[in-house]
Amino acid sequence: xxxxxxxxxxxxxxxxxxxxxxxxxxxxxxxxxxxxxxxxxxxxxxxxxxxxxxxxxxxxxxxxxxxxxxxxxxxxxxxxxxxxxxxxxxxxxxxxxxxxxxxxxxxxxxxxxxxxxxxxxxxxxxxxxxxxxxxxxxxxxxxxxxxxxxxxxxxxxxxxxxxxxxxxxxxxxxxxxxx
Numbered sequence: 001x002x003x004x005x006x007x008x009x010x011x012x013x014x015x016x017x018x019x020x021x022x023x024x025x026x027x028x029x030x031x032x033x034x035x036x037x038x039x040x041x042x043x044x045x046x047x048x049x050x051x052x053x054x055x056x057x058x059x060x061x062x063x064x065x066x067x068x069x070x071x072x073x074x075x076x077x078x079x080x081x082x083x084x085x086x087x088x089x090x091x092x093x094x095x096x097x098x099x100x101x102x103x104x105x106x107x108x109x110x111x112x113x114x115x116x117x118x119x120x121x122x123x124x125x126x127x128x129x130x131x132x133x134x135x136x137x138x139x140x141x142x143x144x145x146x147x148x149x150x151x152x153x154x155x156x157x158x159x160x161x162x163x164x165x166x167x168x169x170x171x172x173x174x175x176x177x178x179x
Contacts, residue, residue, distance in 0.1 A: 028054040034062050038069050083179040084111055109133055110171035119176045128176075130169040142173045 026047035036042045046061050048054030078086065088111045095103040113119065118131035126145070132138040140151045147170030148154065157165035166174065 024049075026054070030054045030058045032058065032062075034065070036066055036069050080179055081115065084114055084175060087111075087175050087178060106166075106168045106171055109168040110175055113168065113172035114175050114179070119172060128173050130172055133168065140169050142169050144173070144177075147171075147173060 026049055028049065028051055029045065029047045031043065031045045033041050033043055042065060044058060044062050044065060046054055046057035048057050088107060091107045092104055095101075095107060113130060113133060116131075118133075120129045120139075122129050122141070126143055127141050128144060129139040130142050130149070132140060132151075140149050142149045147166050148158075149167045149169045151167050151169055154165060154167040154170065157167075
């Protein structure tokens, strides 16, 4: 008979008594080391009442250990928001490295357009519509491959001879196409 002090809900300890019962001890014990990817060398121990049972328990314990440390399938694909964040982070890092503060502003605004679902297909397979960030009722047309836009900003740069310029609408379409 064993006496065990117990406290219930922080109250004064009470004493419980329990009858000890002996369970039969397994007579065979096996111990081995296994290589587990990600963990290295691990020790596994198993017991049984016969050699066959101990070996079976050891194999089972080893498989369980390996199964618990294995990846549970491929990770889920990144969400749309995570993809946009990755693109934005990469673009911002390049812009900061160049010290191009206008590009930082443009990338942020373009990401906001994509996140706000401000890009829609048109009847033409080569032209997309991108909503104005200033006027939700106004849409600009942007060509799919060259990112030529009908907005005043793009036209201003084009007239100055900057034919490779991307406005925020063209940048938003480029982001949208990559997700």
